[in-house]
Amino acid sequence: MRIQRTGCAPDGPGKGARLPLRLGAAPIVILLIAACFEIFLVNMPYWCSLDASPQAGRSTLGPGLAAQGDHTAKVVDPKSAWRDISSTRPIDYLHFNPAPDLLSQTVAASSPDLSWTISTRRPTDGGWYDASAIHRYSIRVERTRYMHVGDGAHKVRLHYRVRAGDVIALDEVTVNPRVPFHVDGLRLLMEVLLVLIVLAFRPGGRLYRRTFTAGSIRSLLPLALLFAVEAAGIIGEWLVFGRNSVITAPHRMGSGMFFDPNQYADLADSLLHGRFDLDLPVNADLAAMDNPYDTASRLRLARAGSDTTPIFFDVAFKSGRYYCYFGLLPAVVAFMPYKLLTGHDLPASTAVLAFALLLALCSILLTVQLARWFSRRGGSVSLGCVLLAASGWLFVTPILYTLHSQVFYQLPQTLAISLTLLALSCWIEAKMRALGRGWLLAGSTCLALTLGCRPQFMLAAVLALPLFRTEIHDLWRRGLSSRSGLRDEALTWLCALGPFILLSIPILAYNAARFGSPIDFGADYNLTAYDMPNSRPPLSRLLPLSLLYFFQPPNVGTGFPFLLPTNQDISPWMPEQASYGGLFTLMAPFTLIVFGIWSYRRRLRGRRAAAFCWAAAATGIVIFAFTTHIAGYSPRYVLDFGWTLGLIYTCCILAVDGRRASQGQVEASSSVGGGRARPARLAPLSDPARMVFGTAAAGMVLAVIAAFLYVFVSHSLDNDLLWWDVYSWFLFL
Secondary structure, eight states: OOEEEOSSOOSSOOTTOOOOOOOOHHHHHHHHHHHHIIIIITTHHHHHTTTOOOEEOEEEEOTTEEEOSSSEEEESOGGGOEEEEEOSSOOOEEEEEOOHHHHTTSSOOSOSEEEEEEEEEOTTOSSOEEOOOOEEEETTOGGGGEEEOOTTOSEEEEEEOOOTTOEEEOOEEEESOOOOOOOOHHHHHHHHHHHHHHHHHSTTOGGGGBBOOTTOHHHHHHHHHHHHHHHHHHHHHHHHTTGGGOOOSOEEOTTSOEEOTTHHHHHHHHHHTTOSSOOOOOOHHHHHOSOTTOHHHHHHHHHHOSOOSOOEESSEEETTEEEOOSOSHHIIIIIHHHHHHHSSOOOHHHHHHHHHHHHHHHHHHHHHHHHHHHHTSSSOOBHHHHHHHHHTHHHHSOGGGTTTOOSSTTHHHHHHHHHHHHHHHHHHHHHHTTSOHHHHHHHHHHHHHGGGTOGGGGGGGGGHHHHTHHHHHHHHHHHHHOHHHHHHHHHHHHHHHHHHHHHHHHHHHHHHHHHSSTTOOSGGGBOSSSOSTTOOOOGGGHHHHHIIIIIOOOEEOSSTTOEEOBOOOOSSOOOBOOBOOOIIIIIOGGGGGGGGTTTTHHHHHHTTOHHHHHHHHHHHHHHHHHHHHHHOBOGGGHHHHHHHHHHHHHHHHHHHHOSOOEEEEEEEOOSTTOOSEEEEEEOOOOHHHHHHHHHHHHHHHHHHHHHHHHTTSSOOSTTHHHHHHHHGGGGGO
16 A cells, blocks of 8 residues: 655544544534433423323213223214213323223224324313314224323313224223333334434534545445445335235226236246237227227226126237236346246235345445546545435435335336446446446446336436547547557447347337337337327426426325325326325435536536536436326336436535545555545535535435335335334324
8 A cells, every 4th residue: 555645734643543532512412312302302201291190080982882891882873972081180191901801802893993083171161172183092002002182181082083883992091191111112223323324424424534435345334334224224114014925916906997916927927938918818898899998988897897807907908918018127037037946926026125125236336436437537535425425316216115015016117227327337437447348338238128127218328428428539539540449449339339239129029029019118008097099198297297296395294104195186187196295305305405506517527527417317307208298196207217316416416525635644546547546534525515415414314204204104904013103102292
C-alpha cells in the first residue's frame, strides 16, 4: 500500500494509533429521544395508571343484545346493540377480561374480534357525547383488551359494530386497571432500525467522512449488511402475508369469472408439451361471442350463461384459445426448470420472493458501479453516500408495496428491472475498461432479455448513448483512421447490438405463432375489466394520473394504521385502485432532492452524467405514459418506471457528495484502473450538501415508516395476529 501526504494537515492520530471511541452530542440526543419514546410515550398508560385503584365495572346491555348465560350475547337489533359500563370514579382505562371458557374456545362467539364506537357521559352532562373513533379488541391479543377513555367520564357506552344474529363475547370489565409496562420485540426492532438510519445518514455522520473503495472489505461489508437487512424485510413481509401457503388453484371471483393464480406454471407446462396456448377449458358461449372483450356482456355470460365452463380473467383470448400475455421469460428461467427438476409446479409466491431478492442484489450492484464511475471522474465518494443511495431502490421500484400480492403480476416487471439494472452495471464496467467487449456483450444480453419480460424496458437502451457518448466518438474516429480500428469498431458494435438481434428472434417468433404478428404481444386480447381492443383513452388522462403516481398527498388518519385510501374521480372510466400516496410524497420522499438537479448540473457535467440523468428522466416519462395511459392506476405499475427515478436520485446524491477536499493521509485505490491515490478521510460536507443529505435521510425514515404501515392497510387472515399486535402499540393515543 502506498502512503502519501496531502497538503492538508492530518485531523487525527497517525497511522497505527488507535482512535478513542468518541460519541458526539447528536448521537446521544438521538438515542435519548428513542429511549424516551419507548419508555415514556408508548408506555404512557403504564405511568398514568401507577396510582390507579382497579374496581369492577357495572355493566348493562342495550335492548339489541340478549344475554345467553355463557358469557356471550346474541345480537337481536344491531341499532341498539350497546353496552353501558359505569363507575363511581372517573374512568381513565378499561380492561376486558374474557371468561376462561371463551379463552379456551369451549364457548364459541361469532368472532374473537370486536369493534365499537363509544359514547361518554360525565356527572355534569345531560346526555351522551358520541365519539367517531372506532375501537377494536381481540380476545387473542391481551394488549388489545385495554381501552383508553379519559375526560372525566363516569359512564361509557360501547356501540358494537355487528350484524343481527352475531354472538359476541361478554367480558368482565375492570375500571381503571394498572396497565403493565410492555416492550414489544417488533416495535423495538423498528425503533432500532430507525435509530440506525438516523445515526448512519445524518449529515454529520462519520460515514460521510469515509471514502468508498469498491475493493475494500470496510466498504463492502456495510453493503452486505444492507442487503441482509433488505432481504430480512422482504422475507418478513412475504411470510406475513402467507405467501408460502398461497392458493394456486383457479377460483371463482365475485364477478363470476375465474382467476388462475398459477398462470405462469400453466404456461411452463404448455411450453414443455410443445404448445403455446394454455391448457384451460374454453367456455363455448365465450367462444361464440362477436366481441368477447366486452366486459359487461362477458360478465353476464359468466354469471348466467348456458355453459357453466369457467370464463377466466386476465388471460389473453384469441381464436377460441387462452394465452398468457405476460412476458415469457419468467416461465423459461424459473417455472420450466423447476418443473423439469422436481416434477411439480413452482408456486408463483416463491418466484415473487426470489425475484424480489434478485432485484435488491442488482440494485446494490448498480449503486456500486455508479459510485465507481463517479469516483473516476474527479474525486472520491463517501461510504455514507453510497449506502444512502443503495437504500432507496426498494422504495422507488417499489417492491415493498407489491409483495403482498397473491399472484404473478409483478414477476415480469421485477425480473425486467433486475435485468435492466444488471445491464447498466455491465455497461458501466465496460466503460471503465475502455469498452471491454465482454462486459458490453453481457450488458446488451441482459437488456435484450427484457423484451421477453416487459417490452417497454427496451427503452433503457437509450441510456447507452449518453453513457458511451465519448467512446462512440472515439470508436468512429479510430474506424476511419485504420483497418484495425475499423475491425475493432465492427466487433464492438457486434457485441453491443448482436444480442438484441439474436434474442429478439425467438421472442418475436413466439408472438407470431400465437397472434399472427411478431410485434403483437397479446395485450389487446386480454379479458380484463374493460374492452381493451376498442378502448381509445384520451391523452388528457395522463394529467390526473401524474398526480396519483407522483404527487398524491397521503391521506393520513389519526388511528392505526394511519394510512387511508384516496379514491380519485377520473373521467372517462379507467382501471383505478385506491391510492395511498405518490412516489414523492409517500413511497420515496427522499427522491425530492432530484428537484434540485439544476443546482447539481455543474457537478453532474463534471462527471459527464448530466445527459445520462436527462435521458433517464425522458425514458421514465415515456414508459409512464405508455403504461398508465392504458392500464390506469395501480402501485404495481410504478415498477415499470420507478427505477428511472432511482437512477436520477443516485446520480444526484453522488454528484452532491463528490469533489470534497481530502484530509489526513491517503491510500492507493484497489479498484479497476487503480494506482491513483484516494483520500482515506474526506472533508466535512458543505452546508448545501448537509441540507441535501439531511432531506434524503429524513425522507428515508419516512419511507421506512410508510412501507411498514402499508403492510397493515388491509386486515386479512394472512396478517391477522400481527395486525392486532401492532394495533396495540398505540394504546397511548
